[in-house]
Amino acid sequence: MKRLSILEKIARDKFELDEGHPHIEVHEEEIRELCPDLSCLYVCPANVYSEQNGRIMADWAGCVECGTCRVACPPEGLTWVFPRGGFGIVYREG
Amino acid sequence: MSDDRFDAIIVGAGVAGSTAAYLLAQQGLQVVLVERGPYPGSKNLSGGVLYTRVLEHIFPNYAEEAPLERCITRQVISFLGGDASFNVDFKNPAFLQPPYNAFTVLRAKFDRWLAEQAEAAGAMLVPGIKVEQVIKDGTGRVVGVLAGEDELMADVVIAADGATSFLAQQAGLRGRIDTRHVATGVKAVVGLPQATIEDRFHLDGNEGVAYTTLGAATRGVAGGGFLYTNRESLSVGLVMRLDDLVRTQSRPAEIFDEFLAHPAIAPLLKDGELLEYGAHLVPEGGLEMVPQLYADGMLVVGDAAGLVINNGFAIRGMDLAIGSAVAAAQAVAEAREANDFSARSLSRYKTMLDRSFVMRDMRTYSRAPHFLDNPRLFKQYPELLADMMTRIYTQNADGKQPARNEARQSLKDSRISLAQLARDVLEGARAL
Secondary structure, eight states, X not given: XXXXXXXXXXXXXXXXXXXXXXXXEEOHHHHXXXXXXXXXXXXXTTOOEEEEXXXXXXXXXXXXXXXXXXXXXXXXXXXXXXXXXTOEEEOSOO | OOTTEEEEEEEOOSHHHHHHHHHHHHTTOOEEEEESSSSTTTTOOOOSEEEGGGGTTTOTTHHHXXXXXXXXXXXXXXXXXXXXXXXXXXXXXXXXXSSOOEEEOOHHHHHHHHHHHHHHTTOEEEESXXXXXXXXXXXXXXXXXXXXXXXXXXXXXXXXXXXXXHHHHHTTSSOOOOGGGEEEEEEEEEEOOHHHHHHHTTOOTTEEEEEEEEEGGGTTSSEEEEEEEOSSEEEEEEEEEHHHHHHTTOOHHHXXXXXXXXXXXXXXXXXOEEEEEEEEEEEOOGGGGOOOOEETTEEEOGGGGTOOEEOSSOEEOHHHHHHHHHHHHHHHHHHHHHTOOSHHHHTHHHHHHHHXXXXXXXXXXXXXXXXXXXXXXXXXXXHHHHHHHHHHHOOOTTOOOOHHHHHHHHHHHHTOOHHHHHHHHHHHHHHO
């Protein structure tokens, strides 16, 4: 099988985008204080989190809703809920 | 009685939720099955082997009617050391005869079918609606849920909302999930023509194979890999314990790419096309993570209840989820008979679960999480096996050592002491 980047892999998935309703909120100061390793930056299997200009950003539209970050991150660091009903990842195989 | 009043509200149309809905609707209860995805299965992801014996009593014709992929007749355990692999390969065509043992499934298809059975039995399926929270009365008893904008009320709420169960947490039945108790599963579904799959894996007709890999697959992170055959695709993935991913600051997506490129795996995926990529949490803390299973007006089933067994060679969750739904449906039926939905009455769920295969198996493997908390299993032993086989099969001009000497040399090089080896073997025998 051809090697694909994570972006190319996610591009094969189906998402119902809930424009204007992010389901992940990053609390920058709390994360930096309580999790100096910034586990969200490496532990997410969909690479949702990145550091841009020194800020942690969550590209929530490509989130597969596994919840790994919610367990790995200190509870104060992220507000992570499921997308609104009908939105988010739509597995066609599963 | 208003329109929004039900006998039971079930949150989550996975295998546990839909089975509970089916059984309760069959008994004539007014059941609503609320699913946050646009259709049942759209949020669900499994490695994909379902042990189906539990389905026989509920759906006697499941083998003909359910969208099953392939019947597992061949199991391969693959120890990966560096680029080398050492396989234990077991095949028994008898598994192709009823009573069937295990099938591969794709959840987006299987769960949809299961929810349809619940609907046909009279349950009301409400997809595309997220349950925000449980509603409690003044005494703390769960009396309904807030679903989207609507309040739905019922005698009992069954939380079948999966590994990340927000409801069980909100209701105070379980605390924050510990990284030691969950693994991150990463999976790709790779499309291949049916004939290619059957040729490549030596399968006849409906037969299927399940590979489990240990070792280099996870770069030494606690966990393992899998590769299962579907009708016209392969399910390939890794399951890695979250505490170990965090400790080693590993990127699951990167380890997954290495796994797909491993010389033991890449040829199996050759010319395949990626159909889907996904990830899901696997609750694998065993008995230690099973929460309080009932409260006044509420029960917890399936992954939400931590009902998963990982014995190192296989991870089972779906059959346990179905088993828990059977016990929950029985408990609700009895509670209804007595018109008592208090925690005391609903505790019958736990009694029945304890007596069922679900908790019997959970107890049988209760030492497995401890046994699997051993880095040698995921690195040194697979490497040792690969090294030993490499020595045994290498011929050089200096003359050959007897195989037992080669084995001893491999063990010496692996820096595993005989005492350690003996302890691990003993521990493994006890745990499994």
